[in-house]
Amino acid sequence: MSLTPAAFWNALCLEHGGLSHAVLHEAGHAVMAVHLGIAFVDVSISRDPRDNKSDVGRLTGGGVQMASPEDVEELVKRDLVGSFQFLVAGALAEYGAFKHCLDGSYRTDLNLWRNYAGLLEDQTDETLATALGQPLKDALKAAGALLESLSPAVTATARALGNDDYAPLTYAEVCDLVEQAR
Numbered sequence: 001m002s003l004t005p006a007a008f009w010n011a012l013c014l015e016h017g018g019l020s021h022a023v024l025h026e027a028g029h030a031v032m033a034v035h036l037g038i039a040f041v042d043v044s045i046s047r048d049p050r051d052n053k054s055d056v057g058r059l060t061g062g063g064v065q066m067a068s069p070e071d072v073e074e075l076v077k078r079d080l081v082g083s084f085q086f087l088v089a090g091a092l093a094e095y096g097a098f099k100h101c102l103d104g105s106y107r108t109d110l111n112l113w114r115n116y117a118g119l120l121e122d123q124t125d126e127t128l129a130t131a132l133g134q135p136l137k138d139a140l141k142a143a144g145a146l147l148e149s150l151s152p153a154v155t156a157t158a159r160a161l162g163n164d165d166y167a168p169l170t171y172a173e174v175c176d177l178v179e180q181a182r
């Protein structure tokens with residue numbers, strides 16, 4: 001039996017519905033990017049996550065599209081802390097609202113950062129702390145506090161992403177939402 005896209009989305013979290021998680025997750029990334037001055041093309045939600053597998057075959061519920069695929073790697077190499085804040089903001093936005101994340105939501109994004117940061121081997125809390133200049137727990141707490149200060153913008157962006165036609169929001173549109181929420 002195959003589920004409709006809406007039923008599939010709903011099944012990802014029986015309490016909140018997967019789509020509620022996805023719009024917050026992508027809004028977290030997008031608003032943090034705008035706050036940190038990280039330019040992107042657009043941010044969108046997948047109509048059906050099963051149509052949209054990532055390189056590693058994971059389902060993707062949406063994403064922030066950069067101008068070029070190398071942009072994230074360059075960003076991580078240039079700014080370890082800012083890119084960390086950008087990449088964990090998705091899971092932190094879900095956690096802030098619902099006190100839990102969808103499966104893999106945090107781990108997938110953190111692993112992307114780790115891999116680009118060159119922490120392929122020896123991914124212990126100690127090597128992460130060296131790269132971040134502080135313990136992982138503190139870096140997460142700081143990113144969470146920063147995102148919390150942006151929560152009106154995250155809420156507005158999540159609401160806009162939850163539109164009926166799954167239309168992407170451009171960087172300029174997210175900038176406007178962040179500005180209006182100030």
Ligand SMILES: [Zn+2]
Pocket residue numbers: 013014015016017021098100
């Ligand atoms: Zn949930």
